[in-house]
Amino acid sequence: MAADSQAGGRRQGAASWWYDPKIRAIAFQVAFVLALIGLGVYLVHNTLINLEKRNIKTGFDFLFNPAGFEIPLTLIPYSVEAGSTHGAVFIVGLLNTLLISAMGIVLATILGFILGVLRLSNNWLVSRLVGVYIEAVRNVPLLLQFLFWHFAVFQSLPLVRRAIPIFDTVYIHNRGLTIPKPIPQPGFMLVVASVFIAVATIIYLKKWARRRQDATGEQFPVFWVSLGVLIGVPLLVSAAAGFPLTWEYAELGRFRFTGGLEIQIELFSTLAALTVYTSSFVAEIVRAGILAVSKGQQEASYSLGVRPAPTLRLVIIPQALRVIVPPLVSQYLNLTKNSSLGIAIGYPDLFNVFGGISLNQSGQAIEIVAMCMVVYLTFSLLISLYMNWYNRRISLVER
Amino acid sequence: MSDIANHPGGSFYRTENIPQSPPPVSTVGVLGWMRQNLFSSPFNTALTLLTLYLLYLVVPPLFQWAFIDSLLEGESNKDCRGIAGACWVLVPKRFGQYIYGFYPEPERWRVNLTFILFCLNLLPVLSDRVPGRTFAALFLVFGFPVVAFVLLHGAFGLEVVPTHKWGGLTLTLVFASVAILFSLPIGILLALGRRSEMPVIRTICIAFIELWRAVPLITVLFMASFVLPLFTPEGVNANELLRALIGFIMFASAYMAEVVRGGLQALPKGQTEAAQALGLNYWKSMQLIILPQALKIVIPGIVNTFIALFKDTALVSIIGLFDLLLVARSAVTDPKWLGLEHESYIFAAVIYFVFCFSMSRYSLWLERKLDTGHRT
Amino acid sequence: MSEPIIRIEGMNKWFGQFHVLRDIDLTVNRAERIVICGPSGSGKSTLIRCINRLEEHQKGTIVVEGIELTGDLKQIDNVRREVGMVFQQFNLFPHLTVLENCTLAPIWVRRTPRAEAEELAMEYLTRVKIPEQALKYPGQLSGGQQQRVAIARSLCMRPKIMLFDEPTSALDPEMIKEVLDVMVELAETEMTMLVVTHEMGFARQVAHRVIFMDEGQIVEQNEPEEFFYNPKSDRTKLFLSQILSH
């Protein structure tokens, strides 16, 4: 036995370097890279021929060419007459993606947390009902939900000329929501400034309440007072400035509104689909996070005499959040990616206006698809940077 | 130490056993259950009443709409006039399209046969009460796809049905199945590559996986339908279905890779070392020792990924493939069925739901079974 | 003799159909120390958890410090402030430092100023002999140290009664002593203590009374010497022979 293996070892060592695992690994990697490069060269070669045949010039020059189409929702100045370019389309689309994602994230988080907590309720009926909601929403394709909200729900609202008025100021109809248009008057900046002042006050208030509690043990209803400040201060300031914001009310003509501000129905459809779908995932994450905190934690807190509400705030939630945040953030990323489905119903997000219309007009498929991918890749990188930071911070605190 | 006599408890022992007695009526039975689960506190009672009221507001009208005031038989949306409830008339009329797309009617038995064979093949794989799991699984992967292709596409005297005629649920199922068939092996290779000790291979695999996971599926599909044709040499033109499939498989294999990687990570390090100690080389030890265990752990994960992919196939309707969703969508653009969006989408949603829900229940059941299997 | 600090009369509890506590009668005097033992599943934990209402009883009365435990939340709060509890699994708050674990309840329940609460916490941490660990997180401590923090945390609320549910069962043998030592010292402060434990040495040393439970009933109670050397009931004899045999 021993002699055998020794002989084998010598034979291997002497016979060939080919059996040295290190050399084999290097050879394998070099071969793999060469094969990849070969494939790449082949594809580029084909692509160049194909592009030439189709008379497409590669490069990013098209970004400076005017785009000849309107976009219904623009957060920056954009118009066909002014000769806005495909580059501007890119920015407008990107901002619209960020807008819908931000709104979706806020709403899905709120709804998801409420549902997750209700799912855990010891009320059988409520818990079951939320369970049914979650299953129903999770097991139907998101795209179908987009279409359902858009075509079956919002578009079956009354026509514009039969819009449903709410207090004769806001109108609901199948093209969207018409609201009065705010027109700032001189002095409006004061009100804007007062909001910032209110926020600053709240931050100070929190610190002050903390210090006072440390010093005297007295507790202070920070939440309610903050809410009061946030509403009250701007209200007082605008009253003092004579309400420097006037509203231009929408007038319903025979077929359309004049004046006012119309928020397109596509925004609501996209928002509803994204919110409802994502909230079902958030709810499950929240539920799992709360369940991950052992029952003993709650019992320990109760047995110290801490009441249920502060137990939740001081003991359960901080621990649950550590379990909740990582998957929650990845849901936020999913929501942002999913907003690209707006293309199916015409929400003018990045992918719709740039990847769809600009691509059709300019024919620059490679550049445009690549730019879209880079945008989403950037989101994803930023998120994973954040997650690394978060996990490091958690592990610092924990250990 | 202490004087027992001073304690009211005193010294004491019990000779007779107190028997079990039934709990007070108010805590058991229907009443007790209701008290505990619905009316345990004033807040809970309020919540219950509120929920019941909401249910009362929503459920009876919904039921009325869907079943009582509804119409099932009819020729067009004209028959829906005066119908207060759902007008399902397009469902029976278009049923064939929902299921088969434009697959020629006289040939539809081939789709049915394929589906039945698939179910028969799947049965021993899913359940352990039917014997022959290994053989069935091998056949499902290597034999059945050939059978299915011959049956669906046509060969050996069967009339050829080109893929652009496939559609509806058939297309959705074929698409999802082919995607999983290819994405699983590619995903395994990627996962192994990601855990490889060769830095170049590892970096390439990580980049590949993370790229596909970062971008939305719709960009991948757009790439497949607009950019991929530029990559192929002159004269070679992959058809639309195939291109979409290639994109989808890339996307799916990145997700599969992450699921498999989870399983590889969950294995104790001792397993690899034991395999090496036996003198097995890398591929042998992976094939015989590591992968069978890792894959077993992640079966529920694979099923869950499959559900997600199954739902994601709906996106191919955006690039114009006539899948179940596009059938539902285009049915209501037909002037004959205009205005029946609710009914068409709900019907499609129910089909998707039935498939996804049963798969997710299966995955839950599996998870529970594997869980106990580990402990005992 | 003053009013007993805990009075339990005819108390019964069910988990569903399962009759877990049957006709429990128990009075505990001020500064009395009671050890409860019995086979696993006999209802020891459930009994002491009923005393601070972590479990709800269905029949009979429990009166703690003159406050009867009913569904009234206010009453429950008042009782829980007077009763400290130490768990088998420690149940320290892993996201808070040892010091923060100890000051949480005094600050939020007793409204103690932070400096004062920290001073108090340090005092008790010193008593359980780990003042130097105050700024660490529970995960960084050994089991014995964690259990001593848990005791200190309870004491910071200055409870009148301390409940212990098998405080040493989850510990490695070499750590049991350090926890028992702390408990013995606590006993010397005239604290009312109810201790579920199988540490018979501890029972002999500090208990005024040993209670033996089986199948949800109090089967025997006596002073330690009598209980161990002259058990009356057959079930007690069987149990003692089992735990003393190893």
Ligand SMILES: Nc1ncnc2c1ncn2[C@@H]1O[C@H](COP(=O)(O)OP(=O)(O)O)[C@@H](O)[C@H]1O
């Ligand atoms: N929350 C619960 N639900 C149902 N049964 C329980 C619960 N807690 C304990 N039990 C049962 O009650 C009995 C007594 O439990 P316990 O008081 O923990 O016993 P001990 O502490 O003496 O070991 C056991 O049979 C246990 O299975």
Ligand SMILES: [Mg+2]
């Ligand atoms: Mg116990």
